[in-house]
Amino acid sequence: xxxxxxxxxxxxxxxxxxxxxxxxxxxxxxxxxxxxxxxxxxxxxxxxxxxxxxxxxxxxxxxxxxxxxxxxxxxxxxxxxxxxxxxxxxxxxxxxxxxxxxxxxxxxxxxxxxxxxxxxxxxxxxxxxxxxxxxxxxxxxxxxxxxxxxxxxxxxxxxxxxxxxxxxxxxxxxxxxxxxxxxxxxxxxxxxxxxxxxxxxxxxxxxxxxxxxxxxxxxxxxxxxxxxxxxxxxxxxxxxxxxxxxxxxxxxxxxxxxxxxxxxxxxxxxxxxxxxxxxxxxxxxxxxxxxxxxxxxxxxxxxxxxxxxxxxxxxxxxxxxxxxxxxxxxxxxxxxxxxxxxxxxxxxxxxxxxxxxxxxxxxxxxxxxxxxxxxxxxxxxxxxxxxxxxxxxxxxxxxxxxxxxxxxxxxxxxxxxxxxxxxxxxxxxxxxxxxxxxxxxxxxxxxxxxxxxxxxxxxxxxxxxxxxxxxxxxxxxxxxxxxxxxxxxxxxxxxxxxxxxxxxxxxxxxxxxxxxxxxxxxxxxxxxxxxxxxxxxxxxxxxxxxxxxxxxxxxxxxxxxxxxxxxxxxxxxxxxxxxxxxxxxxxxxxxxxxxxxxxxxxxxxxxxxxxxxxxxxxxxxxxxxxxxxxxxxxxxxxxxxxxxxxxxxxxxx
Amino acid sequence: xxxxxxxxxxxxxxxxxxxxxxxxxxxxxxxxxxxxxxxxxxxxxxxxxxxxxxxxxxxxxxxxxxxxxxxxxxxxxxxxxxxxxxxxxxxxxxxxxxxxxxxxxxxxxxxxxxxxxxxxxxxxxxxxxxxxxxxxxxxxxxxxxxxxxxxxxxxxxxxxxxxxxxxxxxxxxxxxxxxxxxxxxxxxxxxxxxxxxxxxxxxxxxxxxxxxxxxxxxxxxxxxxxxxxxxxxxxxxxxxxxxxxxxxxxxxxxxxxxxxxxxxxxxxxxxxxxxxxxxxxxxxxxxxxxx
Numbered sequence: 001x002x003x004x005x006x007x008x009x010x011x012x013x014x015x016x017x018x019x020x021x022x023x024x025x026x027x028x029x030x031x032x033x034x035x036x037x038x039x040x041x042x043x044x045x046x047x048x049x050x051x052x053x054x055x056x057x058x059x060x061x062x063x064x065x066x067x068x069x070x071x072x073x074x075x076x077x078x079x080x081x082x083x084x085x086x087x088x089x090x091x092x093x094x095x096x097x098x099x100x101x102x103x104x105x106x107x108x109x110x111x112x113x114x115x116x117x118x119x120x121x122x123x124x125x126x127x128x129x130x131x132x133x134x135x136x137x138x139x140x141x142x143x144x145x146x147x148x149x150x151x152x153x154x155x156x157x158x159x160x161x162x163x164x165x166x167x168x169x170x171x172x173x174x175x176x177x178x179x180x181x182x183x184x185x186x187x188x189x190x191x192x193x194x195x196x197x198x199x200x201x202x203x204x205x206x207x208x209x210x211x212x213x214x215x216x217x218x219x220x221x222x223x224x225x226x227x228x229x230x231x232x233x234x235x236x237x238x239x240x241x242x243x244x245x246x247x248x249x250x251x252x253x254x255x256x257x258x259x260x261x262x263x264x265x266x267x268x269x270x271x272x273x274x275x276x277x278x279x280x281x282x283x284x285x286x287x288x289x290x291x292x293x294x295x296x297x298x299x300x301x302x303x304x305x306x307x308x309x310x311x312x313x314x315x316x317x318x319x320x321x322x323x324x325x326x327x328x329x330x331x332x333x334x335x336x337x338x339x340x341x342x343x344x345x346x347x348x349x350x351x352x353x354x355x356x357x358x359x360x361x362x363x364x365x366x367x368x369x370x371x372x373x374x375x376x377x378x379x380x381x382x383x384x385x386x387x388x389x390x391x392x393x394x395x396x397x398x399x400x401x402x403x404x405x406x407x408x409x410x411x412x413x414x415x416x417x418x419x420x421x422x423x424x425x426x427x428x429x430x431x432x433x434x435x436x437x438x439x440x441x442x443x444x445x446x447x448x449x450x451x452x453x454x455x456x457x458x459x460x461x462x463x464x465x466x467x468x469x470x471x472x473x474x475x476x477x478x479x480x481x482x483x484x485x486x487x488x489x490x491x492x493x494x495x496x497x498x499x500x501x502x503x504x505x506x507x508x509x510x511x512x513x514x515x516x517x518x519x520x521x522x523x524x525x526x527x528x529x530x531x532x533x534x535x536x537x538x539x540x541x542x543x544x545x546x547x548x549x550x551x552x553x554x555x556x557x558x559x560x561x562x563x564x565x566x567x568x569x570x571x572x573x574x575x576x577x578x579x580x581x582x583x584x585x586x587x588x589x590x591x592x593x594x595x596x597x598x599x600x601x602x603x604x605x606x607x608x609x610x611x612x613x614x615x616x617x618x619x620x621x622x623x624x625x626x627x628x629x630x631x632x633x634x635x636x637x638x639x640x641x642x643x644x645x646x647x648x649x650x651x652x653x
Numbered sequence: 654x655x656x657x658x659x660x661x662x663x664x665x666x667x668x669x670x671x672x673x674x675x676x677x678x679x680x681x682x683x684x685x686x687x688x689x690x691x692x693x694x695x696x697x698x699x700x701x702x703x704x705x706x707x708x709x710x711x712x713x714x715x716x717x718x719x720x721x722x723x724x725x726x727x728x729x730x731x732x733x734x735x736x737x738x739x740x741x742x743x744x745x746x747x748x749x750x751x752x753x754x755x756x757x758x759x760x761x762x763x764x765x766x767x768x769x770x771x772x773x774x775x776x777x778x779x780x781x782x783x784x785x786x787x788x789x790x791x792x793x794x795x796x797x798x799x800x801x802x803x804x805x806x807x808x809x810x811x812x813x814x815x816x817x818x819x820x821x822x823x824x825x826x827x828x829x830x831x832x833x834x835x836x837x838x839x840x841x842x843x844x845x846x847x848x849x850x851x852x853x854x855x856x857x858x859x860x861x862x863x864x865x866x867x868x869x870x871x872x873x874x875x876x877x878x879x880x881x882x883x884x885x886x887x888x889x890x891x892x893x894x895x896x897x898x899x900x901x902x903x904x905x906x907x908x909x910x911x912x913x914x915x916x917x918x919x920x921x922x923x924x925x926x927x928x929x930x931x932x933x934x935x936x937x938x939x940x941x942x943x944x
Contacts, residue, residue, distance in 0.1 A: 343825040349844055401817075466844060468868065 004129050005037040007063035008121060009054060011045035011070035013100055020104040020113040026069065029118045033125045037063055046076050051083045058087040065131065067124045069097040069117065090133030092577070092637060097124040119653035126649035130642045134577040139616055141227035141573050142326035145564045146171065148219055148507075151179020152198065152550060153542025154331035155205050156557030157564070162210035164565050169323050170205060171233055172215045176280035177202055179333055180543075183263060183277075183357065185364040187550055188416040189446035195279060195366075202281040214321070216286055222328070222510055225599075225617050226537030227573045231323045237316040239287035240273070244311035247275070247283035251303035251312060259291045261368075265358035268368035273303045273312075278366060287312075327537050327564040330521065331557060332507050334543035337396030337403065337497035345395060345494055346465035350472060351376040352386070353465055353492040356413055363420045373425050375490055385425040386490035390474045391418050392462035393433040396497035405518055407498040408547040411437045414495045415447055418455045421493075429455045430487055432462040432476050440549070458485065465492050498547035511538050520546045531560045537573075539563045578637045579618040580625055584610050586632035593624035593633060657786055659777075660722045661689035662742070664735040664886070665697055671735075671886035673930025677915040678734055678779065680929065684795065684922050685787050689732060692721050698741040701853045712755060713762040715745030720763060720770035730775045732782055734915075736812040736885035737852075742776045743818065778813065780884050780914065781820045784828040789835035797923035799837030803941065805917060806841050806878035807833055808869065810888040811849040823847065829884060829914055836921035841876040845869045850891040860902070866891055867899045870907045880910040880941045882917050889913060893935045910938040917941075 008030040012018035023041045030039035038057055042050045045068055057063045066089070068080050073096040081091030097120040107113035143166055147158040150172030158170045170177065182202075184194035206213050214233055221232040240251075255271035263276045270276075272291040275283060285303075293300035294314060304312040336357055339347035346353045352375055354362070361367040362374075373389075374381045391414045396402040411433070418429045436457075438447045451457065460476040467473070473486045500519035501507075508515050512535040514522040521540045524532035531539045541560035542553040567573065580601075587610040594602050594611060601617035602624060604610075613624075625633045634640070667675040682689050695718050697703070699711030719742065722731045733739045748755045750772045763769055783792070807829040814821035821828060826847055830840045848869060851862025870892060873881045883889040893911040900907055912931065919929040920941070931938045 343844075346844070349842075466868075468871075 002064065004035045004065055005061065005063050006033075006035045006065040006067060006125055006128060007054065007057045007061070008033075008036055008039040008067045008069065008125060009045050009050070010039070010041040010099075010117075010121070011050070011068065012041065012043050013070060013104075014044065017070070017100050017104045017117075020107060020110055021099055021117045022110065022114045023117075025114055026099075026117045026121060030067075030069075030121050030125065033122060035065070035129055036125060037061055045070050046079055051079075054080070054083050055087040058084070058089055064089060064093060065128045066094045067097060067121065067128055068094070069099045069121045069124070071100040072098050072102075092134040093128065093131050095124040095128040095131065097121050115653070119650050122653050123646045123650035127642050127646040130639070130645055131637070134636060136577055137575045137615070138572040139227050139575060141568055141571055142229070142324050143167065143568055144169070144323075144325050145327045145329065145568065146219075146229070146231055146323060146325040147329045147331060148511075149179070149331035149333055149542070149544070150174075150177030150205075150213075150215065151331060151333045151542060151553070152181045152201070153333075153553040153557035153560075154179070154329065155201050156554050157329045157331060157541055157561045158205055158211050159201065159208065160558050160561030161564050161568075162205075162208045164561075164569075166210065166565070166568055168211045169231075169233075169325065170211055170213050171217050171219055172213070173218050173332075174276065175216045175238070175284075175286040176276050176282070177205065177213065177215060178277075178279075178281065181550060182279070183360055185360050185367075186416060186420060188412040189440070189442040191416070191419075199279045199281075202279070206281045213282065215282060219507075219510060220320070222512070226535075227326045227567070228616070229325050229328060229537065231325060231328070233321045233323060235319040235321060237318050238284065239289075239312060239314055239316050240285050241311045241313055241316075242282060242284050244309045245284045246309060246311075247285075248308065249275075249285075250306050250308060251285055254302045254306045256300065256302060257291055257293050259288065264361045264368050265355065267358055267361055287314075327539070327567050328511065329539045329541055329557075329560045329564060330507065330511055330513065330533075330544060331541040331560070332504065332544045333501050334498045334547065335501050337499050339395060339494050339496055342396065342402065344464040345392065345462070346467070346472070346492065347494060350465065350467055350492075351379065352472060352490060353494065356391075356410065356417055356493055356495045359417050359421070359493050363417070363424060371424070373421055373427075373491075386421075386427050387425075388428040388430070388487075388489040389418075389421050389425070389491045389493065390430045390432060390462065390487060390489040391421075391493045391495065392465075392474065393431065393495050394461055394497075395494040396499075398434060399497075403497045403499060403518070405547075406437065408437070409498065409549040410495040412440070412443055412446070412549065414493075415450045415455075417493060417495075419450050419453060422453055422455060427490070430474070430489065431455055431457045432460060432474060433457065434459070434461050440551075458487070460485070462492075498543065501544065504544065507544075511535065513538065513540065516546075518546070520544065531556060531563050537567060575616055576620060578620040578635065579615045580613050580620065580622070580633055580635045582611055582613055583632045583634070584608070586630055587611055588630050588632070590629060592627050592629060596623050596627050598623065656686045656688050657782075658688040658690060658727070659729050659732040659782065660725060660727075661691045662695055662698075662718060662722075662731055662733045662738060663691060664733060664738040666735055666886035666890075670890050671913075673933045674734060674886055674889070674913045674915060677913060677919045677924075677929040680924050681915050681919045681922060682779075684924075685783070685792065687782065687787065690725075690729075692718065692725065692731070695721060698738045699745070700737045700741045704741065709755070709758055711741065712745045712748055713759055715742045716749055716759045716763060716770050717766070717768065718742065719746060719749075719774045719776075720768045722774045723770060724768070730777045730782075732777055732779050734779045734884075735887065736778070736810045737887050739776065739778045740812040740815070744816075746772070746774065746776055778820065778884070780813070780828050780832065783918075784832055785820075789831045792832065792835040792918065792921075796836055796921045798921055800833075800917065800921050801837045801839075803838040803880070804841055804876075804878050805833050805838045806843045806873035806876060806881045807846055807914075808843070808850075808873070808881050808883050808888060808892070808911075809847050810883065810885045811847055811852075813884065814847060829882065832914060833882060833917060836918055838917065838921075841873070841878045843872065843876060843878075845872050850888045852887055852891070855891050855895065859898075862891065863895060863899050863902050866895050867903050867905060867907070870896065870899070870909055871905065874907065874909055878909070880912055880917075880938065882912055882914050884914050896936055908936055910934060910936045910941055912938055912941060 699714030814823035
């Protein structure tokens, strides 16, 4: 190997570094370090002129190792590697010293900061001497995609990918796609009907030749890696053949067993064989085994008897499919806070205390009352409309006892419901709020409009709902008047918090997605990578990442599709060469490393009696390297030699 | 039968308005295998009145009692029967163990009387002990005269689950429900089970307190309860003694006995009404006694 010639470049980062660190002194210090051919400092190393400095030195001075002392490698390591490559030098002959996040930003005294910067630069210079050129590798990308969750975000993602000519599998846990949006009445702030804008998309997704719909199905297992996932899907037994059924509805007309409808929030009844709602896609019923008389007692079978197409099949069993896909979009949605957990709001106690989701069904023309807002009496709807209604914001949200975060969409949803109730009943409507959060296009205008309609806004969280002499009272502190109020109303609507979907933990585990403290899925970067996850090739969209309204969910669905398409269209994916490797001559085949690998990348080779690393799966985390009792494992670009040199130097300055 | 030992802090009311509470607690605890050893030389816990004027002194008073329990030794918990003592002692414990500046002041005050507290005592309400240590099943086994047919409204008061603790839920407490169900009584649904009874407001802002008393009792009556069952001498007194004034103020016709859970349990275990002190109420409890 030729003589090592190191170039050191100290960045000012405007004033970010230069305000604390005396960059000129660091540069002078670096000049004298062994192996350093040239040291420079510059305002912005990441900008074009900065990059050009490096390129020129490589070309003109024969620099063959580069150290940039600037910011965290998370952002700009790829930038500088690219600079080296463009000047004909292998990108891995580069090391970055983080003198911003690790130094100037966190050190009070200038003198100490400068000292620390010197130590970090010296360590990087020592380390880079031992760097080896490494070659990036590429694998082919399977040209189909999987979308998990058939709500509006998932539908949007599936359609966009399909329209680009790629094959999509759309997996949905429920019997129909449509998600939560299918249960809404009107959408804010324009008040267009939710079903009217959603159902065409549902149908389009079902009919698109590139989309295969797998409803009433769940992903059980994901193997493989970016570009080459193997996904196991369980198709739960529907007990109705999707091929034979025409959706005529005879079966559920004849079924004698009634159970509360989940879709209507328990406000109406469905049968044991049912489609969740009239516009369901596919329009194929499913038998709810727990409630089916045939399954529970062996008698009945009315649906089978009357089905004109012999589509009912009690013998059907769960099926398993294995799909090969290149990319995955997880859009598994959300749930809402169950107010049973919080008796102070009277949800389980008083029949005219409803959740916002229930009211959505009540005001809906295809809902249990045909769109009329009616009071309940002894478990049934009466003919009487409420004369006064209270809408309580922030039930479970912004509340340390339940969920500390703002659920974001409920202010607007509450305003919309207040408007609809007022319009339909003429009732006096009270809105109990902490703050109205109406950030969005046309949202504040909608708030103003609702105020003008005569809705009474009481700034104070509804603390509790109590009944006295058959009358409901909402108790609250009116923080504008500074008084305690008890407002008598006929009906109370609870705008409950948006929470992670049940099973979010399991989904996260299956797909290798991390979750943030609130339980929602964690994006790779809160600003710049909102759709990526820690697992390459797996993207998230919609409310599984956090509360979102419909426009944001749609935007994310489309965005996730763009991520998928840029991966698929590239056709091949770069795999980092920074992976573990095993020296076969040293490996004793003890298998200690096999279960430790979080990516299942190590397999034991029975024949050769040694372990081997699947480089496509390995992330280079180093767990196996640290565990290997015989020292057979090492990690490229993080060899003992490199790391020890770095540590030694940082300690000796 | 296993005997469980506890330090017992009866609280000031047990010498006055709540003598019957103390009497009935003594009877049922020995019948259920609880050895409640009264703390020697205990004093006021420093409740509301003191908390409002001299908050730090209130903590010192509580800390002194906690120190007594600690010095008395053993692993035994300190059992209280009054919700206000429960809250005050727990608050002192919490502040002493988590706040450096409180600890310093308390240490200094205790040193002046030659005492020291290390912060190891666990304060528990007797209800907690009965439900979680003894258990409703063990109570059920010892019931000799089931209270079947008796409709009881369990009233917990506002302090049992507040501030949050690992024993009771602040909004929907259930320990007394489970205990009373074990006696064979019918426990009615009771939305105001953890609402404030007015507490000390009854002496300073009577109008406000009477309204709260009215709300609680009216719901109990509307639910068809024959008696309200309490776990606190303050609650019991407010709900029992002021019914005539509530009636005068609001034109209601309330007349419902307000007893202690220990008296209800005592009846079911076969003790007599007079030994349980049931005759000492403002509103007579005959309806409860003559099942």
